[in-house]
Amino acid sequence: MRKILFILITCLSLSQIQAADSLSIQLNKQSFKKGDTLDFSCIIPDFEKVKLNAASLHVWIDHISTGTRWKFRYPFINGEAQASLVLAKTLPDGHFAVNFMVQKGYFRLSGQLKDKFADENSINYLMIPKNKRTYMETIALNKDGFFRLKSTLFEDSAYFIFTPVKKNAKNNLNISIETPLDSSFIPEMESRIWISVGSVKRAINKEDSAAYAFNMITSSGTDLLPNVTVVGKYKKxxxxxxxxxxxxxxxxxxxxxxxxxxxxxxxxxxxxxxxxxxxxxxxxxxxxxxxxxxxxxxxxxxxxxxxxxxxxxxxxxxxxxxxxxxxxxxxxxxxxxxxxxxxxxxxxxxxxxxxxxxKNRFKHSFTVKGYTPVETIWQ
Structure with missing residues (x-):
């Protein structure tokens, strides 16, 4: 009876936190084994009223013991984002903080053509999403060479190539780009749910949650650059x-x-x-x-x-x-x-x-991360 009462109190406290943030989160469960699937649904009530018709969901999962962080992101469609994460066998045991944050807007890409000539009013770009059809368009430049691509939804990653409208033998464009989804932002709404993975001896308590300090800037783990491969000098x-x-x-x-x-x-x-x-x-x-x-x-x-x-x-x-x-x-x-x-x-x-x-080459092609696939592996 006491165990049932504790679960009810926990669920009520969670729902109160989510109501205060105006963000509704549903998980299929809160205790997982390796190989399980974490299903979640995130709903923005009255998304049109709060002007979040176009919004992105960031899901950052922190391992409490080590501070390792995993990052995922999804687009809201009609105020709702749903996804499934399959837990890899390599995940560590322990307690995790699952942080849900809403950012206004979908993926978009803006940039600047550096060293712009006076007669350059537009450039071409080719977008190559993973396993999808390519897309090509001509975009306008303002007087300072700035441009902005339309908001786009694509999974995994895409490759962007910028070229002059008048093709020449050597692409001499020098482009800098920025994507808001990869930049720092202040969440419009946010919520947090605690889960456990693997063999956990005890449930998370107030001391554990109070000691956890969420930091959007500092992180470690899977969002870091891959390890550098050391190669011998004899290789071409x-x-x-x-x-x-x-x-x-x-x-x-x-x-x-x-x-x-x-x-x-x-x-x-x-x-x-x-x-x-x-x-x-x-x-x-x-x-x-x-x-x-x-x-x-x-x-x-x-x-x-x-x-x-x-x-x-x-x-x-x-x-x-x-x-x-x-x-x-x-x-x-x-x-x-x-x-x-x-x-x-x-x-x-x-x-x-x-x-x-x-050293002196122009930069005009980029690989850019998009949204996490709806079904993916958390590893």
Whole structure:
């Protein structure tokens, strides 16, 4: 009887906190084992009245003992955000604070063209979301070179490339960007729920919760940069690049690798596909007579094209200057680089970035994080 009464009091206190914040949170449970799924729903009551028609939910989970933090984010649709987190076996046991914070607005990207010329009134950009269709648009610049893209919803991440309206052999744009979802913000609403994972000897008490101090600036854990891979001095730069930036199935040893970092041949080519012409047995480069787009075919089948491991169409890669390419990897058929791959071969194009971009290179391509998939693994 006492246990039932304690649960009722706990639930009442939680609902009172959420009512005060005008944010309604529902979890499927508060005690989890590894491999369980944490389902949650977050609702903004009267979202239109409080002018939160477009809003984003940030879910930051802190491990009380170590301070490790995991970050997830979701768009509100009609004032509601729902998601599922599958608990990985590698998660530590213990108590966790699940912090829910509402930020006004959806994902958007703004930026500035530095060193703008007087006659530059617009630029092109190509957006390549993961496993989605690419999107291209021309955007206007103000007199100081500032621009703003429309609000967009996409999962995981997207690759953005900015190019001049009048294509030239060398992309000379120098762009800086900013995304509010990755910047500091003051939450419009917020709430917190405590959960436990694994073998926990006792329930969380007032002393535990009172000792916890939420800090939006300081964090550790999975939102940090990946570990740096130390490579031997004997490796060529393109091999170092391959070690650092290739991932998953793209790391396979059988790929033919072409160097765009130390070898200037690629930079002087008319296009990336024309550079490959005659260098790969069985790979045919031809121009489609209807669209006039260059195509790569292997044994009669169109080759799959990837840009920084994002699947793209042949017409998308015209926007990439050969001088911006660090490495090209060619996989004979069947490449099988993604679940949707068939029996076709594949061409993976990697752009210059990080220490491989060179000291004086212009910056005009970016990988940007979007929203967390509705179903994902918490690890």
């Amino acid at each position: 730069k393109v091999e170092q690049y391959d070690d650092y930036y290739s991932s998953g199935p793209f790391k396979r040893d059988e790929a033919m690798i072409f160097d765009g970092i130390e070898d200037e041949t690629m930079a002087r080519s008319m296009s990336i596909l024309r550079f490959l012409e005659g260098k790969v047995p069985g790979l045919i480069i031809e121009k489609d007579q209807e669209t006039m787009v260059e195509m790569a075919r292997w044994r009669g089948e169109p080759a799959e094209i990837y840009l920084d491991e994002f699947r793209v169409t042949p017409q998308d890669i015209w926007i990439v200057s050969p001088s911006d390419v660090a490495m090209v990897k060619v996989y004979r058929p069947p490449a099988m680089l993604s679940p949707l791959s068939g029996a076709a071969g594949a061409i993976a194009i990697y752009t210059k970035r990080g220490e491989f971009a060179g």
